[in-house]
Amino acid sequence: MSAGSYLMKSGKPLWRISVATTLEAEDAVGELLGSQSSCAPAACFDFETGTSLVSVFSGKKFPPAIRNKISAGLAQIKNCGLEIGAGKIKVTSVKREDWAESWKRHFNPIEIGGALLVKPSWSKRRAKKNQAVVILDPGLSFGTGQHPTTAFCLKQITAVVCSVGVVRRQSGHRFGAAKSFLDIGTGSGILAIAAAKLGCAPVDAFDFDPAAVKVARANARTNGVAKKIHLARRDVRKLPRRPARHFDLICANLISNLLFAERKKIVAQLNRDGILILAGILKSEFAEVENNFAALGLELVVGQTENEWRSGAFGFA
Secondary structure (H helix, E strand, C coil), X not given: CCHHHHHHHCCCCCEEEEEEECCCCHHHHHHHHHHCCCCCXXXXXXXXXXXXXXXXXXXXXXXXXHHHHHHHXXXXXXXXXXXXXXXXXXXXXXXXXXXXXXXXXXXXCEEECCCEEEECCCXXXXXXXXXXXXXCCCCCCCCCCCCHHHHHHHHHHHHHHHCHHHHHHHHCCCCCCCCCEEEECCCCCHHHHHHHHCCCCCEEEEXXXXXXXXXXXXXXXXXXXXHHEEEEECCHHHCCCCCCCCEEEEEEECCHHHHHHCHHHHHHCEEEEEEEEEEEEXXXXXXXXXXXXXCCCEEEXXXXXXXXXXXXXXXXC
């Protein structure tokens, strides 16, 4: 059962605290809300208004002190230079039926080429022949494929695993077919689940947030790949400089300061003919990220800019 399904079936009242913000500040606001709740945050972006609604849910009513802490946290995010938009905080009680139906209006199936279909459990969309399917409901953790950074990671995983020639033609590199996969900051587990569904093995994934790990495990069970993914709570700052295992394909969908600080440890996990996918980067910060990783021998293979975000796939020169 997914975490979202658990909340809907629980007999306790359901409460939501949400912040209306920008896509640029979505991840930062999500980290803030997650730090004030026992569950991981959920985000829903409205393409028509350009507003992202970031929420956390609870079976208990949020005390007033939580709202005050969130307000102070939003001020700090703004002071760091991120445009937070309206930054309006709202606490509501939500009927379970209304909560479930509201997500259905915003989350539609996503096709990644002809190899992968990501869809919510309520969708009746049928997969094409030989198309892997990932079932993922929004609710308690980031990563449904809707966000540009997650979508980029899914596209690159699919390109590398299923049609390596695409990457070779774009870069001139001679990368091997990806087999082993590491997901750093797994969130909902969507990338690890997709990799496992596409045939990667072994698949390792970790997150520092215990609630995210719990949700990722539930999603892996829903998709029948729990035994194919090694999921753990782990800190990227404690990755070994000399790991026992190297990976053919690594995704690090992290904030830029973590990528800067831990770049040597992240790169140390990568095979010499592997691909490192970096996402979660504001386009204003991407050049600095690229230069930092270039200093470690990696060059940009494929890059993509969407809205405020820029992501890239890198390989050893």
